[in-house]
Amino acid sequence: MESINFSSGQEITCFGQTNKPLSYLLVISTLYIPSIADLAPQLPKIDAPVPAAKGNLFSDLMHNFNKQLLK
Secondary structure: OOOOEEOOOOOOOOOHHHHHHEEEEEEOOOOOOOHHHHHHHHOOOOOOHHHHHHHHOOHHHHHHHHHHHHH
C-alpha cells in the first residue's frame, strides 16, 4: 500500500448536528517481474507480531453504509 487518505466533516460536539460521510482514497502500487523469482530466498526475514484480532474498519463502514442505502 502506497498511501491512504481520510477526510470527514468537523467533530460532532452537540446533539442534532449531522455527520458528513467519511471519504477515503487508497492507493496501491504493485510491481511484478517474474524473471526475479529466484531472488526470493534473499529477501530479508521479518518477525511480525500476530494480528491483534481487531475488526476491519472498512468492512464495518461499508456494511452499515449499504444497510442505510437499502432503507
